[in-house]
Ligand SMILES: Nc1ncnc2c1ncn2[C@@H]1O[C@H](COP(=O)(O)OP(=O)(O)O)[C@@H](O)[C@H]1O
């Protein structure tokens with residue numbers, strides 16, 4: 523059978539969005555995919571910075587070359603230089619052999635510094651030198667190793683504050699602040715929520731309208747990561763389609779969502795009663811007390827609204 527030529531991946535394969543801010547961002551990045559300039563990705567935690575870095579690599583001409591991620595906060599300071607630049611045999615007690623650093627491992631691919639603000643100022647200075655000279659030396663060595671990888675950097679820190687405080691070097695910032703994009707928080711992407719929800723719950727499960735209006739109204743401080751976790755949990759705790767009961771959301775949000783969705787008082791009442799019954803694990807006396815009605819009224823309303 524003749525093999526069909528697969529088309530090259532595009533950024534829009536990784537981010538399906540209707541939100542103008544994110545569309546513009548993808549367009550900006552798309553223009554510099556194959557340029558050698560560094561890309562700085564800003565944005566709150568969970569907005570998709572790592573995903574964008576991976577997408578950039580996968581869509582660039584470097585896609586067949588390595589993608590090397592350096593999770594800056596997780597590397598102990600004393601190991602950092604050797605991790606990044608490598609070391610020669612015998613440089614320190616445990617250096618039994620030459621070790622290639624991550625920059626060297628990235629070769630002509632892409633190196634991604636995740637949460638770069640975690641680097642200490644001396645390391646920032648060393649990285650800046652490597653960027654400027656387009657080369658570096660391994661620890662304890664003299665060989666000049668060329669630095670050919672594409673550089674992508676991310677941060678969720680408030681850069682202006684860390685620059686002012688002096689914990690992030692201005693010279694390094696100027697060097698990496700060439701093409702800078704900011705991932706929008708999920709609360710500014712409400713139109714994208716239904717599509718993300720569908721992706722995370724999978725094809726076989728659906729989310730009902732009431733649950734969907736709750737999900738679209740939630741402010742998602744943890745952004746797409748939080749949405750994904752909440753849905754994965756929802757899929758585990760419920761059978762069949764997902765209802766509002768599957769999500770641990772606040773009554774206040776329920777009211778806000780109801781107002782936006784133009785719910786009737788009856789519909790809101792039904793949702794509220796359901797929530798209180800869930801919170802009390804169907805302890806009718808306790809639920810009636812919370813709702814401020816007697817037990818008999820609660821049982822009537824429960825029957826009327828068909829609450830399990
Ligand atoms: N547009 C998207 N579509 C599907 N999943 C996404 C999208 N954006 C982010 N994610 C997922 O959300 C989670 C957090 O994304 P990540 O890139 O790690 O965020 P950050 O690096 O900004 O903290 C990951 O599981 C990622 O795959």
Ligand SMILES: [Mg+2]
Pocket residue numbers: 568571572636
């Ligand atoms: Mg990240």
